[in-house]
Amino acid sequence: MAEQALAKAPAQAKAFDVAKLNGIEKTAILLLSLSESDAAQILKNLEPKQVQKVGMAMAGMRDFSQEKVSAVHRLFLEQIKQFSSIGLNSEDFVRKALTHALGEDKAGNLIEQIVMGHGAKGLDSLKWMDARQVANIIRNEHPQIQTIVLSYLEPDQAAQILSQFTERVRLDLMLRIANLEEVQPAALQELNDIMEKQFAGQSGAQAAKMGGLKAAANIMNYMDTGVESMLMESIRETDEELGQQIQDLMFVFENLADVDDRGIQVILREVQQDVLIRALKGADDALRDKILGNMSKRQAELVRDDLEAMGPIRLSEVEAAQKEILAIARKLADAGEVMLGGGGGEEFL
Template identity: 25%
Template structure:
């Protein structure tokens, strides 16, 4: 039994959890703190095969049940599986720095295997600014249905030249093909860095939210043929302005207005159209509504003050949406 006592306490705890099986161990994991789990995970990675007798003694010490079987093996992977069933993806990453993926060494997909996942409109937008030669190289390596859909959307002149290149295509030298693959991987972020892409959309949305609506709408319209409608829609989903309040549901408008002072609402509503005024005023109490309506008839405000008040309300709406307190998704029924 001497071997058993060479284990540290975290190792012994990890050994018992693994021996108990995923079902029982998962029930116990919720009683551990994140730092304790992290220590046990590290300990599990240091465990080697533990003889059955020693393991039985460990289980008895913890007064837990143990099913008779072979000695403990593959402790690290088993512990990973237990955690994977007991914890969410976010909790798993926060504790271990790893996801639920137990096979990190799986072969990497090629650019051509990843490319079909890119939105067709994005591919059309990209190829629309490229040479017929490059278009032919890319399309010749894609599924025929996807290639046909893209070719149909190309500008007539480019479409004709691309089809001609496809008809007379020859083997592409490896250096040239490698250059094309690198370009595609860079343009469409095929390296798998979707988080960075999402951050880019969020940063752009933050900037556009600070602009005049007419300017930002014009920019997005110009961006669509360059990056594709899907990416532009991703940015649009993160945009919100004071003028968008009528498109919110009644519940979201009420929750938003509850977090605002009467003064801010009054300033923001100056110069607003009737639909916008009613969307806001119908979301507050009758007493507050009468106060604001009275102020709107009597006083005035500078354009800069109105703009600042409206931006502060839009900022609050975005923050509340991130916290899950309101929904910024436009309701067709409400907006109609």
């Protein structure tokens, strides 16, 4: 039906360039064009951060023209054909679509919940809480339990939770995270009991890989710059070699200069212009030239004009904008769309 309707569209109708929209905006438009019940069914299967971002985009959507909606529908139909010609309700379609969208590791948990009918339990339920709530829940637990919780959650949420603790506790937990390698199923079972939830594990499950140097570096990347600097200094004072290993794996805004031109272009498609301008306010000339060099001539001129017209802004605003762009870059790297390199020159994600 949707294809027939699109085929009947007037030939003279102006086609909207869907490439102008980022992933969140396309998702928001698609959901807004569905019924409330259908949109709710989709939203309930997303991760907390995804729900928050898509919800904000939906609430702020103003330009909802038929051309834009049709363009999003056409793209959706084109992409959906890649996964299944049998039907939208097949388990195979769900697995392929989620794996393509989120990557194999992140999709695995959602596939289990959707296909096997499991809801958010135990540690997964913490993903829906804000940082202060989670910090209060684990504050009086053993540091090893706190370490497992922080390693299990997404790096940005873990960074927010860590900010609720004192500097001494942050240092201890970050050192533990960096030295953690795997957690046995029995330990996860015990932790879920502590959370007063049931854990839907399988007998004979393998030890879960979590923690480690990359996990520590990812969490550090999401921290406020001031907190990050103090914590890194403390880590170096405690274990200089470990601190250097974490530093080598961290990806900071300046490292965007090492991303190839295609990668920069992919990242820029997902970044709002006002965020980019604030971030570039604190960038050095080389990085600024690289980013502007990967825009169209007109767009680069507009960005330069906006930068010149912008007055002084707080350093915290610049850092927040840079962190937002880095979060987008990491997400794209997780999806295999760009390649990021850490300070040590090795693959980061």
